[in-house]
Amino acid sequence: MMELKNIGVNFSGRDILKEVSITFHPREIIGLVAPNGTGKSTLMNVIMNYLRPNSGKVLFNNELEYTTKSNEVKIHKLVSMMPDQSDLYNHLSGKQHLKIYSSMWDSNPELIESTIKALGMESYVNKKTGTYSLGMRQRLCFAMQIVSDTQIMLMDEVMNGLDPTQVEIISQTLVKKKAEEKTIIIASHLLENLEKYANRIFFVKNGKLDLVEDIYKDLGVNGNAVIRIPEGTAELKDKLSVAYPELNIQLLANSVMLVELPKGGSGILEKVSAFLSENHKQAFSVGKMSLSDLYSKYYH
Numbered sequence: 001m002m003e004l005k006n007i008g009v010n011f012s013g014r015d016i017l018k019e020v021s022i023t024f025h026p027r028e029i030i031g032l033v034a035p036n037g038t039g040k041s042t043l044m045n046v047i048m049n050y051l052r053p054n055s056g057k058v059l060f061n062n063e064l065e066y067t068t069k070s071n072e073v074k075i076h077k078l079v080s081m082m083p084d085q086s087d088l089y090n091h092l093s094g095k096q097h098l099k100i101y102s103s104m105w106d107s108n109p110e111l112i113e114s115t116i117k118a119l120g121m122e123s124y125v126n127k128k129t130g131t132y133s134l135g136m137r138q139r140l141c142f143a144m145q146i147v148s149d150t151q152i153m154l155m156d157e158v159m160n161g162l163d164p165t166q167v168e169i170i171s172q173t174l175v176k177k178k179a180e181e182k183t184i185i186i187a188s189h190l191l192e193n194l195e196k197y198a199n200r201i202f203f204v205k206n207g208k209l210d211l212v213e214d215i216y217k218d219l220g221v222n223g224n225a226v227i228r229i230p231e232g233t234a235e236l237k238d239k240l241s242v243a244y245p246e247l248n249i250q251l252l253a254n255s256v257m258l259v260e261l262p263k264g265g266s267g268i269l270e271k272v273s274a275f276l277s278e279n280h281k282q283a284f285s286v287g288k289m290s291l292s293d294l295y296s297k298y299y300h
């Protein structure tokens, strides 16, 4: 278990993190989502003690804090950050990298072979990493962290440069690791992918972590029932508002127009459908507001 207690980070008078307090549990995948330059990496750097916060502390398993060098060594047995592609040595093979990580964290050596197999790396893992493609390097970085087998794993943009098949394989591995009691924190921009395995997703804004479920509740659009019109315009929105002033209509930055379907609001779907047909807009869908729509609305 890891607790962030009142973490504050300020760069040149600007609050990047403001009194962030949150607990992360075993068997949990956490998604961190935000536009570039918002504070996701800063948060991870604080968790790793690569960056000292201006206020607050991080507590591991109710007892360990970054108060001494020897505590830091103990904590870094529990928590790891996925290596960056720039951390790879071009003259060493993938397998050599995995062996180094396995021995550094003193993990079960059998994890090396099982991870190579699970990630389909057999054909290239014995070659020098200098010959790898971007996706192969990324898979190796992920494999290195899996082999280190720490209780808490931090991953910044783990899916970078991966094709859809690899995204799927890594997603499945994440789900397996979650079942093994790991806590995994992932900063990602692949929202639909994140939704498949994350237990909690937070949007980061103004130095705070906001839980997506709470944002759905707070934003006024009923997240579970909206009519989603993919190519909305301000003109269409105004016209629909004039025709049906009772409707809650929102036009998002990604040009998606959402019309709330209130509970028991019978007839609204028919009205909107007829209106769209009259206005030569046939395409729409009904369902939950997507995470991408929520993102677009939230960061507008």
Ligand SMILES: Nc1ncnc2c1ncn2[C@@H]1O[C@H](COP(=O)(O)OP(=O)(O)OP(=O)(O)O)[C@@H](O)[C@H]1O
Binding pocket: 011, 012, 016, 034, 035, 036, 037, 038, 039, 040, 041, 042, 043
């Ligand atoms: N050491 C530093 N000194 C000054 N400003 C910094 C420092 N590190 C980060 N920042 C600033 O803090 C803000 C948050 O940066 P951070 O790297 O945490 O963003 P991020 O959400 O991880 O972005 P990305 O999605 O691009 O990785 C940015 O405006 C960045 O310029």
